[in-house]
Amino acid sequence: MSEYAIVVEGLGKQYHLGGRVERYRTLRDTISGAFTWPVRMLKGELHRDAETIWALHDVSFKLAQGQVLGVIGRNGAGKSTLLKILSRVTEPTAGYAEIRGRVGSLLEVGTGFHPELTGRENIYLNGAVLGMKRREIGAKFDEIVDFSGVAKFIDTAVKHYSSGMYLRLAFSVAAHLEPEILVVDEVLAVGDAEFQRKCLGKMSDVAEAGRTVLFVSHNMSAILRLTQESIVLEKGEMVYRAPTRQAVDYYMASGLSQTGERIWQADEVPADASPFRPLALRVRDTQGRVMDTVQSRQPLEIEIVYELEKPIQGLRVGVYLQTMRGETVLTSFDTDEPGQYEKYGTRPAGRYTSRAAIPGNTLNEGQYVLGLNASSFRVRRYFQEERALAFSVDAMGAPGMQWPEPRQGFIRPQLDWRIEQVEAVKV
Amino acid sequence: MTASKTLTPRANAPTVLIKPQRGLVGLDLRELLRFRELIVFLTWRDILVRYKQTLLGGTWALVQPIMQMLIFNVLFGDIAGLSSGGIPRPLFTFAALLPWNLFSNAMSEAGRSLVTNRNMITKVYFPRIVVPLSSVLSGVVDFAVAFLVLAGMMLYYGVLPTSGIWGLPFYLLLSLVTALGVGLWLGALNVHYRDVRHIIPFLTQFWMLATPIAYEANEIFRRLPEGLQWLYALNPMVGVIEGFRNALVGTPIFSTDLLWVSLVTSLVLLVSGLIYFRRMERTFADVV
Numbered sequence: 001m002s003e004y005a006i007v008v009e010g011l012g013k014q015y016h017l018g019g020r021v022e023r024y025r026t027l028r029d030t031i032s033g034a035f036t037w038p039v040r041m042l043k044g045e046l047h048r049d050a051e052t053i054w055a056l057h058d059v060s061f062k063l064a065q066g067q068v069l070g071v072i073g074r075n076g077a078g079k080s081t082l083l084k085i086l087s088r089v090t091e092p093t094a095g096y097a098e099i100r101g102r103v104g105s106l107l108e109v110g111t112g113f114h115p116e117l118t119g120r121e122n123i124y125l126n127g128a129v130l131g132m133k134r135r136e137i138g139a140k141f142d143e144i145v146d147f148s149g150v151a152k153f154i155d156t157a158v159k160h161y162s163s164g165m166y167l168r169l170a171f172s173v174a175a176h177l178e179p180e181i182l183v184v185d186e187v188l189a190v191g192d193a194e195f196q197r198k199c200l201g202k203m204s205d206v207a208e209a210g211r212t213v214l215f216v217s218h219n220m221s222a223i224l225r226l227t228q229e230s231i232v233l234e235k236g237e238m239v240y241r242a243p244t245r246q247a248v249d250y251y252m253a254s255g256l257s258q259t260g261e262r263i264w265q266a267d268e269v270p271a272d273a274s275p276f277r278p279l280a281l282r283v284r285d286t287q288g289r290v291m292d293t294v295q296s297r298q299p300l301e302i303e304i305v306y307e308l309e310k311p312i313q314g315l316r317v318g319v320y321l322q323t324m325r326g327e328t329v330l331t332s333f334d335t336d337e338p339g340q341y342e343k344y345g346t347r348p349a350g351r352y353t354s355r356a357a358i359p360g361n362t363l364n365e366g367q368y369v370l371g372l373n374a375s376s377f378r379v380r381r382y383f384q385e386e387r388a389l390a391f392s393v394d395a396m397g398a399p400g401m402q403w404p405e406p407r408q409g410f411i412r413p414q415l416d417w418r419i420e421q422v423e424a425v426k427v
Numbered sequence: 428m429t430a431s432k433t434l435t436p437r438a439n440a441p442t443v444l445i446k447p448q449r450g451l452v453g454l455d456l457r458e459l460l461r462f463r464e465l466i467v468f469l470t471w472r473d474i475l476v477r478y479k480q481t482l483l484g485g486t487w488a489l490v491q492p493i494m495q496m497l498i499f500n501v502l503f504g505d506i507a508g509l510s511s512g513g514i515p516r517p518l519f520t521f522a523a524l525l526p527w528n529l530f531s532n533a534m535s536e537a538g539r540s541l542v543t544n545r546n547m548i549t550k551v552y553f554p555r556i557v558v559p560l561s562s563v564l565s566g567v568v569d570f571a572v573a574f575l576v577l578a579g580m581m582l583y584y585g586v587l588p589t590s591g592i593w594g595l596p597f598y599l600l601l602s603l604v605t606a607l608g609v610g611l612w613l614g615a616l617n618v619h620y621r622d623v624r625h626i627i628p629f630l631t632q633f634w635m636l637a638t639p640i641a642y643e644a645n646e647i648f649r650r651l652p653e654g655l656q657w658l659y660a661l662n663p664m665v666g667v668i669e670g671f672r673n674a675l676v677g678t679p680i681f682s683t684d685l686l687w688v689s690l691v692t693s694l695v696l697l698v699s700g701l702i703y704f705r706r707m708e709r710t711f712a713d714v715v
Contacts, residue, residue: 092445097445114476131553
């Protein structure tokens with residue numbers, strides 16, 4: 001067993017439903033069971049009668065020392081639960097995991113950062129929270145500051161930092177941890193491109209140095225770049241384990257509707273989305289037909305059908321357009337235009353359709369995914385599904401098709417090239 | 428962590444077994460010792476943060492007990508006319524307020540600590556007890572600062588500590604142990620029931636009046652029927668305050684038998700608090 005860094009056997013985690021909506025209960029809620037209450041409370045059994053769900057169920061795998069494993073799955077598939085159990089934040093309900101070596105987790109960077117403290121103070125504090133010794137932090141202090149690029153502000157309280165600086169400093173501390181096993185979740189989803197590149201570089205250093213890494217991301221190209229092997233989680237169960245390329249293909253092909261239409265049944269919408277309820281998301285061609293493949297040259301129409309059970313203030317309903325690999329092409333909301341935004345300041349209850357066309361000659365050929373988002377900015381996110389609907393774009397007749405080679409890039413606009421002969425050269 | 432440096436796997440890399448825990452779990456002292464630096468850092472953070480962006484800064488550690496003392500003197504001395512055991516009333520009250528504030532701050536900070544540090548608890552592993560423990564410890568610095576003022580007052584009034592001064596660390600420890608015991612209960616309960624947040628101020632106030640700070644413990648003892656005096660000593664802070672005041676300014680102390688009662692209650696609180704905390708901590712990250 002010694003060659004394995006991680007051995008997971010029949011691991012499961014059961015949650016009590018409603019725990020997310022009703023974050024904590026008050027004594028009054030429980031007073032009805034006042035007679036048995038004190039006994040049950042002391043036994044920690046108050047929630048036991050509630051409905052439960054397995055966030056992670058019967059997951060088993062082994063991971064050899066020095067291997068980098070990708071974990072792929074949709075929101076709620078159990079990825080974060082798995083990482084939380086392995087980093088000992090929460091306890092499993094069933095099964096066990098055996099871990100050899102110190103686990104460092106980048107579950108979310110900046111844990112333990114205090115806004116009132118300076119960058120310097122936070123480095124020490126954060127380091128200690130992540131399990132580093134004071135000596136270790138002291139020895140790496142300069143390196144950490146260097147990597148973060150905030151040296152000038154190191155003695156300023158971090159509440160005065162921009163979010164980018166804050167993040168860079170936080171990641172920098174976490175990245176200088178030297179654990180035998182590193183658990184990473186979505187840290188790359190934030191920050192500018194330059195910083196993301198830096199992070200990815202750091203991650204491959206870690207992998208090359210022979211450490212075991214568990215890497216979770218929605219960014220398929222990062223997963224492909226950094227891992228050789230991946231597992232796919234679906235509804236809490238491990239459904240697939242294979243070399244990353246195969247695993248990514250499997251994940252892409254599974255569960256995604258390929259008909260150009262995504263319909264939400266009532267039981268598929270989380271209760272906390274209310275009063276917003278998505279009904280359908282469709283892609284139509286110029287003739288108004290629902291299509292799973294559209295022509296690159298022609299406009300395509302995105303149609304969102306939804307219901308509001310109550311009026312919502314400041315609502316915006318929109319889409320994310322991503323490539324299959326998870327790179328975002330564009331984000332757009334139905335109230336982006338200021339006039340629309342004012343007109344629909346409060347959207348009355350009722351059934352709606354929001355439609356928009358992506359002009360012809362915009363998208364390059366390839367596979368795309370539409371995500372749906374309904375939110376009121378800085379107030380609440382009602383509903384979000386990042387991978388709701390997949391469709392393909394066919395480049396027939398698009399610019400440059402006379403050369404049978406794949407074109408790089410997400411967009412394929414028809415640019416108005418003008419060619420002038422400035423001077424004629426006599427041959 | 429550069430690419431050129433490769434990892435030599437530690438021969439003695441510890442193997443951790445993660446599995447559901449059942450039944451009573453002991454306090455893993457060795458694990459706690461491994462995280463001693465975190466305890467120090469969190470304590471240090473609490474102290475730093477407490478007085479950041481305040482005009483008076485650390486002076487607050489003095490202003491609070493001094494104001495309390497003035498109010499108590501007027502209320503209980505000038506108006507109610509209670510005896511102060513034959514020593515100057517300011518000294519009498521202040522010597523009791525110090526250990527009391529140490530206790531009450533530690534208790535309420537510890538009671539709130541798990542919820543305040545929610546984002547750490549849901550993201551990183553460490554023995555959860557580190558959080559209430561460092562909350563309790565962070566009050567010691569405030570105490571030390573205020574203690575200097577007490578020393579100054581003793582000089583001013585010409586009151587010398589008694590030979591019982593050697594008991595001082597013991598009484599301080601007793602108040603910290605009691606605070607931790609209650610803090611563990613409140614902290615763990617607060618994770619599930621935010622009612623605790625509302626109970627804490629009320630509990631502190633009630634407990635203060637039930638503790639001989641502005642009056643002598645004797646006022647209560649002599650009103651209790653013979654043989655039932657131990658009831659009052661069930662409040663561990665009775666032992667702490669009386670002992671502390673006796674050690675420093677020489678007010679008479681009640682019988683040592685009753686001190687034992689205080690000690691036992693305090694230990695019962697600590698042990699039961701530890702058991703309950705250990706039991707509940709498995710689900711902290713899911714619930715908090």
